[in-house]
Amino acid sequence: MERRVIAHVDMDAFYVSVELQRRPELRGLPVVVAGTGPRAVVTTASYEARRYGIFSATPAERARRLCPEAVFIPPDFDLYRARSKEVMVVLREHVDRVEVVGLDEAYLDLIAFDRPRAAARRVKAAVRERAGLGCSIGIGPSKLVAKVASDAEKPDGFVVLSREQACERFAGASPGLIPGIGPKTVDRLRERGIETLGQLAAASPADLARTFGERLGLHLARLACFEDGREIETVRVAKSESRETTFDTDLRGLDALEPVLDRLSAELCRTLARQERTGRTIGIKVRLDDFSTHTRAHTRDEATNDVAVVSSTARELLRRFDPPRPVRLLGVRVAGLDEAETGRQPHAAAAGQLELSM
């Protein structure tokens, strides 16, 4: 494989840092960006707040109990999006090939630089100077090593690792350190006596394949050795777009749910229309009070972003699902966005029905 030099830039406590720029008097205090409703969760916590055990996805109610003195700020995503764009502009001024990941992360292809480390230092300084924001940077031969390196010493980190150094440095860490190995997989690994990355790296790939399936098993074996061949993708095109909402208290019955479905459909279609995108698959998502999540979808022959079509399809899917318990979350999704400009031919079966009905 080609030699590669990749940097991962991770903004430090991005949303909180942006908020602190307009409220500098809060610097050094526990600050939490979180929604206001009874079911809100923490979006970002300042490093001071993290010392109280408050992290992303902590329920806001719990965060308040953990640290009553903390300052709570409702999220302002329009602002974060705007500031994110500024940061990405700075990155692109320094590096040709940039892959943006969400609002606060990016991969940089540094292969063209004689001195990639110096280039990354310049990027870090420029982000601070131009945007007034701190970031952590990791550099490695793959996205995986770069990402883990950027996480290793944040905030304000700067870590360069070879694949071998990454293996050595994190051999004692939980497999959950690796992006892609989540809580469920960590549990399953622990059940098999694997508690560290070193143990995972030492496990036989054949054994892993037997327990986790061919694909996932071999994938885990590779991840444990920090082997990762993913390339930097400078353009990403969304394949689906959705709107969803969690109710402050559970809703029951179609009469209560359908107006919400209509509102979500309208918002979604407005966005799609503005971007001149259409999709063939219309779906709904329903989370019940027991937190079970159900999806239903219908794929049409023609792509659409027509609110009348999306709304009525979503209503029909909901009517057919007929939620058997109180509903906590409702969502609408349009997928298969603009996959082929021309649209597809109807299925033979569907075409047959059309003929019959004509």
Add this chain to the structure above:
DNA sequence: TCTGGGGTCCTAGGACCC
């Protein structure tokens, strides 16, 4: 103390085609 919103990718099974 229950657990947001917006995404991606994978799997498994069924329908259907050649």
Add this chain to the structure above:
DNA sequence: TCTGGGGTCCTAGGACCC
């Protein structure tokens, strides 16, 4: 009466990421 192999498309659920 017993019945292929490969491929695509679609749906539903689940794991995971930021």
